[in-house]
Amino acid sequence: MPPAPSASSRAHDLHATASQRLRSDGQRYTTNRRALVALLDTTDHPVTIAEVLTLRAGLAQSSVYRNLAVLEQAGVVHRVVANDEFTRFELAQDLTEHHHHLICSACGAVADFIIEPHLEASMADAFAPGGEQTGFLTEHHRLDLVGHCADCR
Amino acid sequence: MPPAPSASSRAHDLHATASQRLRSDGQRYTTNRRALVALLDTTDHPVTIAEVLTLRAGLAQSSVYRNLAVLEQAGVVHRVVANDEFTRFELAQDLTEHHHHLICSACGAVADFIIEPHLEASMADAFAPGGEQTGFLTEHHRLDLVGHCADCR
DNA sequence: ATGAGTGCAAAGGCTTTGCATTAGG
DNA sequence: CCTAATGCAAAGCCTTTGCACTCAT
Numbered sequence: 562m563p564p565a566p567s568a569s570s571r572a573h574d575l576h577a578t579a580s581q582r583l584r585s586d587g588q589r590y591t592t593n594r595r596a597l598v599a600l601l602d603t604t605d606h607p608v609t610i611a612e613v614l615t616l617r618a619g620l621a622q623s624s625v626y627r628n629l630a631v632l633e634q635a636g637v638v639h640r641v642v643a644n645d646e647f648t649r650f651e652l653a654q655d656l657t658e659h660h661h662h663l664i665c666s667a668c669g670a671v672a673d674f675i676i677e678p679h680l681e682a683s684m685a686d687a688f689a690p691g692g693e694q695t696g697f698l699t700e701h702h703r704l705d706l707v708g709h710c711a712d713c714r
Numbered sequence: 715m716p717p718a719p720s721a722s723s724r725a726h727d728l729h730a731t732a733s734q735r736l737r738s739d740g741q742r743y744t745t746n747r748r749a750l751v752a753l754l755d756t757t758d759h760p761v762t763i764a765e766v767l768t769l770r771a772g773l774a775q776s777s778v779y780r781n782l783a784v785l786e787q788a789g790v791v792h793r794v795v796a797n798d799e800f801t802r803f804e805l806a807q808d809l810t811e812h813h814h815h816l817i818c819s820a821c822g823a824v825a826d827f828i829i830e831p832h833l834e835a836s837m838a839d840a841f842a843p844g845g846e847q848t849g850f851l852t853e854h855h856r857l858d859l860v861g862h863c864a865d866c867r
Numbered sequence: 868a869t870g871a872g873t874g875c876a877a878a879g880g881c882t883t884t885g886c887a888t889t890a891g892g
Numbered sequence: 893c894c895t896a897a898t899g900c901a902a903a904g905c906c907t908t909t910g911c912a913c914t915c916a917t
Contacts, residue, residue, distance in 0.1 A: 589916080591872065610906080621874045626907065628872090642795045646882085646906070663850045674848060680840050687833050688859055695827060696864030697816045705856040706841055711849030742891065744897065763881080774899045779882065781897090799881070799907085 607641040607649035645669035667713035760794040760802035798822035820866035
């Protein structure tokens with residue numbers, strides 16, 4: 562495995578990639594969209610719309626919804642569905658690192674975590690064929706652990 | 715592994731268990747609640763509220779929401795979060811068979827499926843310790859495959 | 868100049884709640 | 893009997909949409 566890129570080079574790649582994917586989708590990489598991508602790059606967990614509005618006061622709520630939808634369509638961000646009523650967003654996993662989620666069933670908090678590579682590989686092997694048997698074409702898998710976070714134990 | 719129980723004995727166990735869990739929670743096993751459990755026992759996928767109202771016309775919408783919440787609290791049913799805006803419910807997996815979900819990213823459909831026992835075991839082994847490292851207490855894991863169903867391929 | 872993007876406000880749609888009535892134990 | 897459960901309707905809340913204005917190309 563190559564060493565992790567530095568923060569600055571990763572940020573450069575990130576915005577360059579985001580811009581490119583939006584262009585391919587006929588969309589512009591505007592100031593607001595860049596701000597959203599930059600924000601998602603700073604967090605270690607998927608963020609809710611409310612968090613976005615708090616962390617980046619000044620963004621219009623409707624623009625946040627619309628831009629996250631555009632970014633999702635372009636494959637830059639990914640919609641995360643947890644246990645509560647709030648939709649969360651994170652950077653697409655091919656822009657970060659493939660990971661999974663710890664979901665607190667008490668407070669709804671979501672944190673990222675990574676599993677051992679060999680288990681990840683086992684799952685990758687097992688799932689594609691499993692899906693095909695039923696006429697289902699697998700795009701990706703979603704593995705979450707549901708339990709209680711440190712604050713709610 | 716013991717042979718699967720017959721449908722009738724399983725139904726008996728199911729309702730007896732449901733009743734018992736509700737009692738433990740200070741709740742009654744009413745006609746409507748029994749109807750919900752019976753309905754969930756007939757499906758091979760988690761059902762939305764809309765499906766419940768269609769399949770069991772006559773149940774009041776608010777009662778369905780309230781009773782599913784009560785049944786969830788008592789550990790009889792389980793809330794399933796997929797990719798769309800609809801909440802789905804299924805029987806708790808200790809009343810059925812541990813399984814996973816195929817989620818169609820196009821139409822939102824959810825189907826049940828089962829993975830190989832050895833992989834299931836690998837995951838069970840890997841997850842509990844992985845969670846503890848971060849102060850997270852794992853209750854259960856959630857593994858879904860997201861892709862396109864036969865109708866949407 | 869010209870269409871995409873933005874912000875504000877209003878509308879939508881799933882879900883929850885209030886309250887009077889009914890039924891379970 | 894007496895409390896919990898039910899049904900209907902209204903309210904809540906996250907999310908989406910309409911529309912006029914602004915900005916980038």
